[in-house]
Amino acid sequence: MSDATPDAYEPTERTVPTRSRERASYDRALVHSLLDEAYVCHLGFIRDGAPVVLPTLCARVEDRVYVHGSTGSRPLRMASGAEAGMPVCLTVTHVDGLVLARSAFHHSLNYRSLMIHGAARQVTDRDEKLTALDAMVEAVVPGRARDSRPADARELAATAVLRIDLAEVSAKIRSGPPNDDPEDTGLPYWTGVVPVVTSYGTPEPAPDLDPSIGIPEYLRRL
Amino acid sequence: MSDATPDAYEPTERTVPTRSRERASYDRALVHSLLDEAYVCHLGFIRDGAPVVLPTLCARVEDRVYVHGSTGSRPLRMASGAEAGMPVCLTVTHVDGLVLARSAFHHSLNYRSLMIHGAARQVTDRDEKLTALDAMVEAVVPGRARDSRPADARELAATAVLRIDLAEVSAKIRSGPPNDDPEDTGLPYWTGVVPVVTSYGTPEPAPDLDPSIGIPEYLRRL
Numbered sequence: 001m002s003d004a005t006p007d008a009y010e011p012t013e014r015t016v017p018t019r020s021r022e023r024a025s026y027d028r029a030l031v032h033s034l035l036d037e038a039y040v041c042h043l044g045f046i047r048d049g050a051p052v053v054l055p056t057l058c059a060r061v062e063d064r065v066y067v068h069g070s071t072g073s074r075p076l077r078m079a080s081g082a083e084a085g086m087p088v089c090l091t092v093t094h095v096d097g098l099v100l101a102r103s104a105f106h107h108s109l110n111y112r113s114l115m116i117h118g119a120a121r122q123v124t125d126r127d128e129k130l131t132a133l134d135a136m137v138e139a140v141v142p143g144r145a146r147d148s149r150p151a152d153a154r155e156l157a158a159t160a161v162l163r164i165d166l167a168e169v170s171a172k173i174r175s176g177p178p179n180d181d182p183e184d185t186g187l188p189y190w191t192g193v194v195p196v197v198t199s200y201g202t203p204e205p206a207p208d209l210d211p212s213i214g215i216p217e218y219l220r221r222l
Numbered sequence: 223m224s225d226a227t228p229d230a231y232e233p234t235e236r237t238v239p240t241r242s243r244e245r246a247s248y249d250r251a252l253v254h255s256l257l258d259e260a261y262v263c264h265l266g267f268i269r270d271g272a273p274v275v276l277p278t279l280c281a282r283v284e285d286r287v288y289v290h291g292s293t294g295s296r297p298l299r300m301a302s303g304a305e306a307g308m309p310v311c312l313t314v315t316h317v318d319g320l321v322l323a324r325s326a327f328h329h330s331l332n333y334r335s336l337m338i339h340g341a342a343r344q345v346t347d348r349d350e351k352l353t354a355l356d357a358m359v360e361a362v363v364p365g366r367a368r369d370s371r372p373a374d375a376r377e378l379a380a381t382a383v384l385r386i387d388l389a390e391v392s393a394k395i396r397s398g399p400p401n402d403d404p405e406d407t408g409l410p411y412w413t414g415v416v417p418v419v420t421s422y423g424t425p426e427p428a429p430d431l432d433p434s435i436g437i438p439e440y441l442r443r444l
Binding site: 072101 | 236240241261262264265266267268269270271272273274275276277279292294295296309310311312313315317319320322323324325326327329331333335337339355356358359362363366367369370371372373377381399400402406407409410411412413414415416417418419420421422423424425426427428429430431432435436437438441444
């Protein structure tokens with residue numbers, strides 16, 4: 001399609017929304033930034049003919065997204081058994097605000113979300129697996145991967161990593177004030193946006209932490 | 223099953239996890255509280271044989287969960303066309319903390335999540351539809367439904383509401399400090415939990431708000 005460039009993902013039938021098309025974006029840098037801001041995604045797959053939506057950690061490396069799990073878990077077993085990969089939809093959602101319109105109908109949220117359609121394939125290459133696992137620790141706390149013990153051979157064998165290539169992907173964004181109908185302007189209701197803020201509390205040391213080990217700099221930065 | 227009582231949902235094959243079974247709960251009051259704390263869910267369904275995961279507003283009324291959307295949107299059209307409802311998985315996730323273990327392997331999140339399996343059916347009863355729409359506004363901001371203009375006939379006709387009955391549902395919770403292997407205790411890495419906190423910023427009035435309308439009490443409470 002004409003708006004597909006190296007800087008954007010190509011829109012497809014299922015990444016063009018039926019509603020609010022002006023909120024959709026295929027911009028590669030935007031998609032990457034929304035993924036990098038997240039460490040939790042919702043992974044959808046089909047099991048016994050029914051949909052399943054699993055919250056799970058995720059991390060991006062270039063144009064790939066990784067999720068992981070125990071080799072014994074159901075989705076990981078399903079993906080590893082499928083030659084062509086397991087069809088998935090990986091969704092990331094950031095909620096930025098509550099949009100309070102004068103009419104109940106125009107209530108909404110400000111959000112930035114992302115939907116990736118594709119196939120999840122098990123990573124078998126050892127180096128790629130190590131890179132993905134590092135990226136997943138770094139996605140939770142940047143700087144943490146080199147300040148923890150890397151997985152040993154037993155742990156690596158017990159962990160399955162799935163890769164989803166970024167190809168069929170779209171972002172959707174709503175921002176700004178409510179969109180009230182002009183005829184509602186005079187109604188006596190407060191209208192505006194309540195920002196939703198996610199932040200971090202004071203780190204809570206584990207009960208068995210050596211008290212001489214202080215809070216590392218990468219945690220103070222959070 | 224023996225642990226199913228009126229105070230708990232009956233476990234089924236797909237609500238008993240293969241891993242970390244001790245984290246699963248079927249307690250009705252817990253399930254309700256996790257739903258009531260949320261206003262966004264991730265709704266999974268199948269479209270053209272592939273999974274789709276849609277972030278959307280949700281609200282609970284007794285043992286039912288409601289989502290809504292434009293009558294023209296794809297999932298709403300699909301559910302309204304299906305006599306037996308559309309198979310869905312509705313997942314709610316609250317992230318409470320980053321769990322930083324000494325080993326990369328034991329990194330985790332503290333979370334409270336909820337997975338509902340069932341069928342989404344279109345609500346055709348007018349009173350039930352009005353109750354559901356009120357509940358959805360109240361889920362975002364308690365107290366808001368009566369301080370906004372209710373939907374008129376045109377808006378009601380343009381909005382489809384789907385109901386999912388709470389029957390096959392499980393919660394999953396992880397809390398507390400990291401679970402490091404005993405042999406890792408001496409490693410020189412900080413270990414513990416970083417709380418994740420979601421809060422609200424100062425309400426931002428819409429540009430066209432009558433300045434004599436102050437911030438309502440139910441927003442100050444947030």
